Amino acid sequence: MDTLAARDQWVNHVHPLVKFIVTLCYIAAVVSFSKYDIVGLAGMAVYPVAVFILSENSFLDSVRRLRFVLPLVCLVGICNPLFDKSTVMLGGMAVSAGILSMAALIMKGVFALMASYLLIATTPAETLCCAFRMLHIPRILVTQFLLTYRYITVLLEEAERITQAYALRAPGQKGVHFKVWGSLAGQLLLRSMDRAEEVYESMQLRGYRGDFGYMRERLSFRWQDGAYLIFWLGVILLFRVVPVVSVVGSIV
Amino acid sequence: MSHIHIDVENVSFSYDKGREILSGISFHAAEHDSVGIIGANGAGKSTLLKLLVGLRLDFNGTVRVEDIPVEKGTLPQVRSRIGYVFQDSESQLFMNTVREDIAFAPRNYGLPEGEVEKRVEQALEMTGIAHLKDRAIYKLSGGEKKLASIASILSMNPDILLMDEPSIALDPKNRRNLIHILNSFHHLKLIASHDLDMILDTCRRTILLSGGRIIRDGRTEDILTDKKLLEDNGLELPLTLQGQNRID
Ligand SMILES: Nc1ncnc2c1ncn2[C@@H]1O[C@H](COP(=O)(O)OP(=O)(O)OP(=O)(O)O)[C@@H](O)[C@H]1O
Ligand SMILES: [Mg+2]
Numbered sequence: 001m002d003t004l005a006a007r008d009q010w011v012n013h014v015h016p017l018v019k020f021i022v023t024l025c026y027i028a029a030v031v032s033f034s035k036y037d038i039v040g041l042a043g044m045a046v047y048p049v050a051v052f053i054l055s056e057n058s059f060l061d062s063v064r065r066l067r068f069v070l071p072l073v074c075l076v077g078i079c080n081p082l083f084d085k086s087t088v089m090l091g092g093m094a095v096s097a098g099i100l101s102m103a104a105l106i107m108k109g110v111f112a113l114m115a116s117y118l119l120i121a122t123t124p125a126e127t128l129c130c131a132f133r134m135l136h137i138p139r140i141l142v143t144q145f146l147l148t149y150r151y152i153t154v155l156l157e158e159a160e161r162i163t164q165a166y167a168l169r170a171p172g173q174k175g176v177h178f179k180v181w182g183s184l185a186g187q188l189l190l191r192s193m194d195r196a197e198e199v200y201e202s203m204q205l206r207g208y209r210g211d212f213g214y215m216r217e218r219l220s221f222r223w224q225d226g227a228y229l230i231f232w233l234g235v236i237l238l239f240r241v242v243p244v245v246s247v248v249g250s251i252v
Numbered sequence: 253m254s255h256i257h258i259d260v261e262n263v264s265f266s267y268d269k270g271r272e273i274l275s276g277i278s279f280h281a282a283e284h285d286s287v288g289i290i291g292a293n294g295a296g297k298s299t300l301l302k303l304l305v306g307l308r309l310d311f312n313g314t315v316r317v318e319d320i321p322v323e324k325g326t327l328p329q330v331r332s333r334i335g336y337v338f339q340d341s342e343s344q345l346f347m348n349t350v351r352e353d354i355a356f357a358p359r360n361y362g363l364p365e366g367e368v369e370k371r372v373e374q375a376l377e378m379t380g381i382a383h384l385k386d387r388a389i390y391k392l393s394g395g396e397k398k399l400a401s402i403a404s405i406l407s408m409n410p411d412i413l414l415m416d417e418p419s420i421a422l423d424p425k426n427r428r429n430l431i432h433i434l435n436s437f438h439h440l441k442l443i444a445s446h447d448l449d450m451i452l453d454t455c456r457r458t459i460l461l462s463g464g465r466i467i468r469d470g471r472t473e474d475i476l477t478d479k480k481l482l483e484d485n486g487l488e489l490p491l492t493l494q495g496q497n498r499i500d
Contacts, residue, residue, distance in 0.1 A: 205305055
């Protein structure tokens with residue numbers, strides 16, 4: 001992820017605070033749609049699609065990375081048809097309200113997830129933390145975020161090392177035998193926690209105090225940043241208030 | 253007396269109230285001192301270094317760095333003066349690229365970007381890894397990581413250098429270069445290592461630890477040539493001296 005964020009794309013250079021605000025507003029707008037309004041929601045796809053293209057991020061890549069989270073988001077919506085058995089009219093057809101609201105919920109979840117993903121994929125962790133500090137989010141929370149972010153990497157590395165060490169001593173065995181899952185998972189947790197702690201120690205020993213002061217100077221606010229902010233806030237507002245998709249649909 | 257010095261007085265320590273790992277440790281080291289810390293596996297070398305930078309504060313006794321007692325409130329002050337190279341470089345490096353990692357400390361200490369850049373270039377050159385500067389940390393080899401972690405400490409321009417097994421994983425040429433770097437660092441350095449030949453080449457003074465106690469503290473030539481003393485404490489003569497013995 002960090003390598004993605006360190007790439008030299010135009011979107012990556014937009015001020016982190018601007019990207020953070022746009023993302024927040026976007027998520028707020030998406031979530032605020034009524035629970036049957038899938039047509040309006042569909043229009044909101046414009047933001048992730050545009051940013052995927054601008055930042056030259058691969059959509060498939062993101063799906064691969066989010067493969068553990070996406071199903072969870074979808075799962076939340078799936079129970080809806082069971083509870084909501086009424087029907088509503090959509091484009092002259094009667095549709096089960098449960099299915100509609102399920103679709104809307106899944107869309108909300110996926111869009112919010114994608115927007116967050118794009119924020120992280122186009123902004124290095126430190127830069128994002130610096131933006132948080134500019135918003136006066138407490139130091140401790142920002143450090144918490146940074147460490148969680150690093151912890152995920154450490155966890156994945158450690159998992160790979162453990163499974164490799166296991167495979168080397170258990171030749172001809174596919175995957176990991178279920179009997180040792182418990183001890184492997186325990187090891188993984190302990191080792192990655194130890195390593196994460198050492199990483200934090202190393203940061204402190206080299207003067208980290210959760211300030212990111214040095215970044216502020218490098219992150220100057222340019223007119224492009226202002227333009228980016230105004231443009232996206234405008235677009236989000238437009239798609240939220242005006243049912244753009246149905247309007248365009250009726251013209252065509 | 254110069255302002256750069258470390259004082260350790262009667263320090264004892266145990267992890268989580270268990271077995272005592274260090275007992276009754278006292279020593280003083282001042283500017284221009286080069287101190288090798290040797291001892292068998294588990295003797296407490298790494299633990300001692302960790303106490304000096306305040307990574308563990310639950311010890312008995314006192315540790316002073318440049319007259320500042322090492323305790324919770326003084327940590328930022330103490331740490332800005334000490335550079336500590338971890339035994340495990342995996343945990344020490346955490347930024348994306350080598351350059352970013354080396355720049356981390358000088359940036360945090362608020363140096364202007366031009367100065368940061370200069371420090372980074374210097375550290376890269378000293379450690380001979382200028383060609384790695386834009387590489388991703390996680391794609392480095394073991395020895396390259398070690399060099400990067402040394403560079404990330406050199407860029408702090410510390411008064412006091414603590415190194416835990418710095419020569420581990422280095423090839424002969426890089427090991428020689430490390431000895432050169434250590435010898436051109438004139439403030440105060442403490443080096444914990446099993447590489448007794450390197451200690452012989454870089455440290456005038458040696459502290460021998462065994463079972464968490466200081467067994468001997470004296471001139472390196474005296475300690476590292478004392479076959480019986482070393483063997484009694486689970487060590488052996490440095491390789492260069494073993495050769496001489498055979499000729500005798
Ligand atoms: N985090 C910890 N928790 C509990 N015990 C520990 C911890 N770290 C080290 N120890 C124990 O403390 C003792 C001293 O460890 P230390 O790492 O200081 O030894 P060392 O002299 O550096 O050894 P080596 O030469 O192997 O690096 C060892 O017996 C070790 O098992
Ligand atoms: Mg050690």
